[in-house]
Each structure stands twice: as C-alpha cells, then as structure tokens.
Amino acid sequence: MADPDIRRRLNQRLKQALLQRGLPQGVLDADTPEGTLVSDQVLSAGRLAPQAVNDVLGEVFGVEAIDPSLVAVDPEFARAARTLFPRDAAVAFAAVPLRFERGQAHVVMAIPDDAASLAGVEHLLGARVRPYVCHGAGLARAIDALYRDPPLPGETPAADMEEQAGRAAKAVARIAADHVRPRDPAEDPEVVALVRAVMDTLAATAASDIHLEPGAGVWRIRARRDGMLQDALRLPPLLGAALARRLMLLSGLAPDEAGLPQDGAMRFHPGRGPPHGHARFVPAGPLRPENRAAAARQGQKEPGSGGPGPGRGRGAPDLRRSGCAKRPVARHRSHRIGQDHEPVCLS
Numbered sequence: 001m002a003d004p005d006i007r008r009r010l011n012q013r014l015k016q017a018l019l020q021r022g023l024p025q026g027v028l029d030a031d032t033p034e035g036t037l038v039s040d041q042v043l044s045a046g047r048l049a050p051q052a053v054n055d056v057l058g059e060v061f062g063v064e065a066i067d068p069s070l071v072a073v074d075p076e077f078a079r080a081a082r083t084l085f086p087r088d089a090a091v092a093f094a095a096v097p098l099r100f101e102r103g104q105a106h107v108v109m110a111i112p113d114d115a116a117s118l119a120g121v122e123h124l125l126g127a128r129v130r131p132y133v134c135h136g137a138g139l140a141r142a143i144d145a146l147y148r149d150p151p152l153p154g155e156t157p158a159a160d161m162e163e164q165a166g167r168a169a170k171a172v173a174r175i176a177a178d179h180v181r182p183r184d185p186a187e188d189p190e191v192v193a194l195v196r197a198v199m200d201t202l203a204a205t206a207a208s209d210i211h212l213e214p215g216a217g218v219w220r221i222r223a224r225r226d227g228m229l230q231d232a233l234r235l236p237p238l239l240g241a242a243l244a245r246r247l248m249l250l251s252g253l254a255p256d257e258a259g260l261p262q263d264g265a266m267r268f269h270p271g272r273g274p275p276h277g278h279a280r281f282v283p284a285g286p287l288r289p290e291n292r293a294a295a296a297r298q299g300q301k302e303p304g305s306g307g308p309g310p311g312r313g314r315g316a317p318d319l320r321r322s323g324c325a326k327r328p329v330a331r332h333r334s335h336r337i338g339q340d341h342e343p344v345c346l347s
Contacts, residue, residue, distance in 0.1 A: 003116075004034070004035075006111070006114060007035065007037065007111075010037065010060075010111065011032060011037060011038045013060050014037060014038045014039050014056065014057075014060055015028045015038055017056045017059055017060050018038070018039070018042060018048075018056060021048070021052070021056060023042065023047060023048070027042070027045075027047060028042075037110065037111075037136065039053050039056060039057055039135055040053075040135055040136040040137070043135050043136075043137060044137070050067065050135060050137065050138065051067075053135045054066075054067060054133070054134060054135055054138075057133045057134070057135065058133060061111075061112050061113055061133050063112050063131055063132055063133050064132050064133075065132065065133050065134060066098070066108055066132045066133075066134060067134050067135075067138035067142075068096045068098055068108040068134060068138060068139065068142035069138045069139075069141035069142040069145060070138075071098060071142075073145060073146060074099075077097075077099060077100070078146055079152075079155065079189075080100065080189040081097040081146060082146070082147065082151060082155055083155050083156070083157060083189040083190075083193065084097075084124055084125050084126065084157070084189050084192055084193060084196075085097055085121075085124050085125055086151075086156070087143065087147040089120070089121075089124055090143050090146070090147070091143065092120075093109070093117050093120055093121055094109060094110035094111065094117075094136070094139055095107050095108065095109040095110070095117065095121050095139075096108045096109075096139055096142040096143055096146060097125060098132065100125075100127060100187060102187075102249065103127055103128065103186070103187070103246070103248075103249025103250060103252075104127055104128050104129070104130055104249075105121070105122075105125045105127035105128070105129050105130070106129075106130050106132065107121055107125070107129050107130070107131055107132065108131075108132045108133065108134045108138075108139065108142070109121070109131050109132070109133060109134075109139075110133070110134070110135075110136060110139055111133075112131030112132065112133050113131075118131065122250075122266070123196065123199075124196065125192070126192035126193070126195045126196055126246065126250060127192070127249070127250060128249075128250065128252055128266075157189075157190075157193035157196070157197065158193075158197070159197070160197075161194075161197045161198055161201040161202075161232075161233060162233060164190070164193055164194050164197040165194055165197075165233055165235060165239070167190050167193075167194075168188070168190040168191050168193070168194040168239055168242075168243075169235065169236050169238075169239045170190075171185070171188045171190040171191065172185040172188065172190075172191065172236075172238045172239045172242050173236075173238065175188060176238055184245075185238070185239075185241075185242040185245075186242045186243075186245035186246040186249060186255075188242070191239070191242050191243060191246055192246060194239075194243060195243065195246050195247065195250065198210065198221060198232075198233070198243075201232075202221075202223045202232060205223065205225065206225060207223035207224060207225055207232075208224050208225070209223065209224035209229070210222075210223055210224075210232075211223070211224070211229065212240065212243060212244060212247070214237065214240055214241075214244075215237075217237065218234050218235065218236065218237070218240075219234070219235040219236070219237060219239070219240025219241075219243075220233070220234055220235075221233040221234075221235065248262075248264075250266050251264030251265060251266045252264040252265060252266075
C-alpha cells in the first residue's frame with residue numbers, strides 16, 4: 001500500500017544491498033514492474049534463495065525477517081486474526097498477523113517502515129505493532145493459509161457501534177464466567193473491534209473528545225461536539241473496564257501502573273491527518289502519598305489543583321494550547337486499575 005515514491009526509494013536501497021550480495025548490475029538494471037519490489041523480482045527469477053532474500057530485507061529494514069508461511073497457525077489465533085483483519089486488508093497492506101501478546105501485535109509486512117501502512121494495521125488490529133519483514137511469496141502463501149476457510153458467522157466485526165458493543169459484552173461475560181481458562185478480556189477480538197467501532201463512528205461525527213466514564217452500574221461513552229458532551233453509548237461495567245484497559249495497552253502504557261499520570265501514543269484513522277495520536281492518562285482523584293513526590297519531580301499537579309500540569313479541572317487538557325482542538329480525543333477512568341483514573345487520548 002506504500003505510494004510509488006516510497007517504493008522507488010526502497011528499490012534503490014534494495015539494489016545497493018543486492019549488489020553487495022554479488023548480484024550483477026545488469027540483473028538489477030532490468031525494468032521492475034510498477035508496484036513490485038526488486039527483491040521479489042530477484043526471487044521469482046531464481047537469482048537468490050528465499051532465505052537470502054529475507055536476509056537482505058532484514059538488513060535493509062533493520063527488523064527480523066520471518067517467513068510466516070513456515071509458522072504453524074494456531075486455530076484460536078487464526079479466528080481472532082480473521083475477525084479483526086480481513087483478507088482484503090492483509091492483501092492491501094501486504095501484512096500477516098503472527099501472534100498477539102499483551103496488547104502488541106507481531107505482524108510480518110512487506111514494507112515494515114511505511115508509516116501509513118503501520119497506522120492502518122494498528123487501527124484494524126487495535127494493537128501496537130511490532131513489525132517483521134518477509135518477501136512477497138512468503139506473505140502470499142501465509143495469507144492463503146490464514147484465510148483458506150471462509151469466515152464463520154459472527155467472525156466479521158459489526159459496523160454498528162451498538163451492535164458491536166453487545167457482542168463485546170457477551171464475550172467479556174463469557175470470559176468472566178470461565179474459571180478454568182483465565183484470560184484478559186481486553187485481548188478478546190470483540191473488545192478490540194469495539195475500540196475501532198467507537199473511534200470510527202464518533203470521529204465521523206466530528207467529535208473532538210471521546211470520554212469513557214465509569215458509574216456504579218453502567219459506564220458511559222460520551223462525545224464532545226461544538227463544546228457540549230453528548231451520550232453516545234452505555235456499557236456494562238465489565239466491558240467498560242476491559243475497554244479502558246484496551247485503550248491503555250493500545251497507547252503503549254501499563255494498566256497496572258496507574259498511580260501516576262502516564263503519556264503514550266497510538267495510531268488510528270489512517271487518512272484523517274497524521275496517522276498517530278497522543279494519549280494522556282491522568283488520575284481523576286488525589287494521588288496516593290507514595291506517588292506525590294514522583295509527580296512533583298515530573299512537574300505535574302494533582303488533578304483538579306489547577307495551574308500548570310497535565311490537566312485542567314478534573315484532568316481535562318487545554319486543547320487550544322495543545323493544538324489538538326479539532327482532533328479526536330478518548331478519555332476514560334478505570335476502576336479496575338486500583339484507583340479512579342481519567343486517561344485522555346489526544347491525536
């Protein structure tokens with residue numbers, strides 16, 4: 001999915017690396033079809049073995065090279081991958097999910113340093129991506145293997161935010177009732193798909209903030225439009241806590257280290273301006289005594305204390321000063337992480 005200029009520059013880098021591998025200049029001067037990497041052209045011509053081509057790709061991109069077609073596909077992982085990342089996305093981004101691990105997706109890609117592709121993959125998977133690289137033939141075989149079976153009923157995420165919330169609530173309830181196989185509900189594909197549905201739906205309505213707020217029996221998602229907060233969705237507490245945890249994982253933060261304000265970043269909404277966002281998680285209540293000194297060293301005020309610091313009032317950022325007033329914001333407090341928190345995600 002990289003644009004032609006990126007591919008041309010990349011092919012120049014690949015040609016230099018292949019020359020150092022001993023390939024004749026005449027071979028590399030042959031016309032490369034539009035949209036094709038010279039490494040794939042060399043492989044299809046039989047000039048280098050697949051592993052040698054992957055070695056060159058790993059050297060050029062500075063990431064580990066893995067042929068995903070040689071990795072056994074776990075059935076449960078395959079279901080989650082197909083739910084979040086349909087075949088057309090795998091083909092468009094030339095990417096194959098390898099495994100999920102604590103909010104991080106290990107993904108093999110044809111061009112692992114393309115920012116737009118990374119943003120698209122992270123947006124669909126709802127996870128920060130650790131990229132690997134592989135030649136096109138290995139990716140094509142892996143895509144065929146992963147999507148060999150047609151999607152089962154219910155494997156495709158719902159486009160409607162409320163419908164997806166209902167599916168995610170059932171999934172979280174099943175996990176909570178399963179005492180034999182403990183799992184993190186924030187890792188369930190239905191919860192990940194809900195994050196995407198919420199961000200897509202509310203950003204399309206020109207919302208500047210998205211708040212996720214807990215209550216005694218219900219969590220509310222509210223969106224700010226024209227300066228006014230409006231209810232958008234209500235969630236059962238188990239799902240609200242899972243969604244809060246998922247947002248922290250997606251922002252590269254530790255949900256269990258909630259004693260101090262945390263700052264992170266996320267990628268989302270490719271095509272809507274810069275494909276990344278700033279995430280700020282601020283305690284909604286007073287800091288614990290053991291955390292006040294650390295907060296003071298960071299120059300942070302307690303929420304609601306006013307003055308300079310990460311927040312204003314109950315932790316809300318001054319969007320006019322940040323230059324983010326027209327970009328989506330996600331904000332939530334989580335009861336699950338030890339004390340009330342109000343994470344704020346700015347893009």
